[in-house]
Amino acid sequence: MTKYLDEYRDKKVCLELLEKVKEISTKPLRIMEVCGGHTMAIRKNGIQKLVGGNIKLISGPGCPVCVTAIEDIDKIVSLAGFKNVSICTFGDMMYVPGTSSSLSKISAAGGDVRIVYSVLDVLEFARSEKAKHFVFISIGFETTAPTEAAAIIQADRENLDNFSVIALNKTMPQALKAVLQDKNSKIDALICPGHVSAITGTDMYKSIVEDLGVSCCVSGFEPVDLLGSIYKLTELKEENKTALINAYKRAVCPEGNKKAQEIIYEVFEEGDTNWRGIGVIQKSGLKIKEKYKKFDAERRFDIKPEKSIETTECICGDILRGAKTPRDCALFKRVCTPTNPKGACMVSSEGTCSAWYKYGE
Amino acid sequence: MCWSIPGKIISICGNMAKVEISGVHKDVGLDLIDDSAIGEYVLVHAGYVIQKVNEESAKFTIDFFKKRGTKEL
Numbered sequence: 001m002t003k004y005l006d007e008y009r010d011k012k013v014c015l016e017l018l019e020k021v022k023e024i025s026t027k028p029l030r031i032m033e034v035c036g037g038h039t040m041a042i043r044k045n046g047i048q049k050l051v052g053g054n055i056k057l058i059s060g061p062g063c064p065v066c067v068t069a070i071e072d073i074d075k076i077v078s079l080a081g082f083k084n085v086s087i088c089t090f091g092d093m094m095y096v097p098g099t100s101s102s103l104s105k106i107s108a109a110g111g112d113v114r115i116v117y118s119v120l121d122v123l124e125f126a127r128s129e130k131a132k133h134f135v136f137i138s139i140g141f142e143t144t145a146p147t148e149a150a151a152i153i154q155a156d157r158e159n160l161d162n163f164s165v166i167a168l169n170k171t172m173p174q175a176l177k178a179v180l181q182d183k184n185s186k187i188d189a190l191i192c193p194g195h196v197s198a199i200t201g202t203d204m205y206k207s208i209v210e211d212l213g214v215s216c217c218v219s220g221f222e223p224v225d226l227l228g229s230i231y232k233l234t235e236l237k238e239e240n241k242t243a244l245i246n247a248y249k250r251a252v253c254p255e256g257n258k259k260a261q262e263i264i265y266e267v268f269e270e271g272d273t274n275w276r277g278i279g280v281i282q283k284s285g286l287k288i289k290e291k292y293k294k295f296d297a298e299r300r301f302d303i304k305p306e307k308s309i310e311t312t313e314c315i316c317g318d319i320l321r322g323a324k325t326p327r328d329c330a331l332f333k334r335v336c337t338p339t340n341p342k343g344a345c346m347v348s349s350e351g352t353c354s355a356w357y358k359y360g361e
Numbered sequence: 362m363c364w365s366i367p368g369k370i371i372s373i374c375g376n377m378a379k380v381e382i383s384g385v386h387k388d389v390g391l392d393l394i395d396d397s398a399i400g401e402y403v404l405v406h407a408g409y410v411i412q413k414v415n416e417e418s419a420k421f422t423i424d425f426f427k428k429r430g431t432k433e434l
Contacts (some may be wrong), residue, residue, distance in 0.1 A: 062362065
């Protein structure tokens with residue numbers, strides 16, 4: 001038995017929660033699960049089918065690979081062409097198509113592209129291979145940003161001069177507000193990302209509840225967590241109430257992880273950033289501060305990417321805003337598949353299209 | 362990508378710890394938390410501990426889901 005996992009996968013508890021949801025659900029309810037990890041867990045466990053017709057679970061913009069702008073992919077591809085530069089990345093980024101290439105194509109052509117589990121692996125490369133410069137593709141939300149900031153602080157401490165990052169980090173609050181204010185999304189409630197919230201705390205959702213009238217429930221990733229959260233949000237809807245609920249108290253507290261927050265803002269500062277499918281959102285990104293500029297690959301290298309052109313047929317943007325589903329896409333399953341992805345939502349293992357393809361609609 | 366899994370700290374050396382996750386041992390960074398101890402359960406993400414698991418809250422949550430519904434959650 002694995003502690004803190006198996007008890008949240010208990011079939012009996014799941015079935016009881018499911019019965020409770022069905023018992024009280026009478027009104028249509030559109031819940032957005034913000035995090036790509038939640039999308040996968042919901043699809044893998046068949047939760048949408050189980051909860052029934054009144055409740056629609058809609059995937060949000062919480063897959064960092066999916067929301068990486070094509071201009072940023074083209075920038076990374078261009079950087080891979082520099083002599084003695086190795087690109088290090090989390091695996092899903094390998095296959096995201098840029099305008100005319102991708103990291104997997106660069107790798108197939110003999111380029112030095114390495115998949116890593118952690119930025120700590122990249123520090124180890126930099127320590128042991130001094131003749132090369134290692135650029136880490138720093139993507140992710142508040143969960144991942146402190147790990148990347150901690151690595152930059154560590155590199156600074158060790159005076160590693162052959163390590164830098166392309167900072168594509170994004171933050172949640174402004175993006176959520178942008179999605180919720182989109183008139184096509186029509187979201188009643190959010191299942192909020194558990195591990196982003198472990199860092200940020202729950203307080204950041206207060207303004208969403210109070211100003212936008214959207215209930216927020218922070219959830220874990222196991223079936224009991226998700227069904228419990230859906231039950232709670234259904235109950236609020238039936239009672240015509242909005243509230244902020246923390247259903248993942250074993251990992252999340254109101255103020256979050258203060259130390260991790262301090263480390264993020266030691267290295268990064270807020271900046272505007274481009275979200276694929278959504279556009280530029282003010283103060284939704286993290287940029288490297290002047291103090292750590294030697295670790296900023298964009299300042300270190302004179303990157304000249306090709307002119308970016310987005311595929312017009314792909315509707316990933318509408319899907320990321322919750323306005324459409326993969327079923328609405330002409331490319332889904334016919335032209336766009338996991339082995340031949342056209343859009344980022346099919347590339348990432350946490351993307352909506354990938355989840356629908358793998359686990360059914 | 363924000364996936365994180367619970368593991369148990371089995372040894373600590375400086376700002377690194379060995380954590381057991383479902384029977385696998387993994388070296389992870391402790392830079393993001395204070396006062397970690399051997400035997401504690403923690404959440405691991407991308408090579409770092411990002412939070413400790415609050416045992417009391419874990420028990421409380423599962424108890425509510427199992428026996429009392431979610432009214433007081």
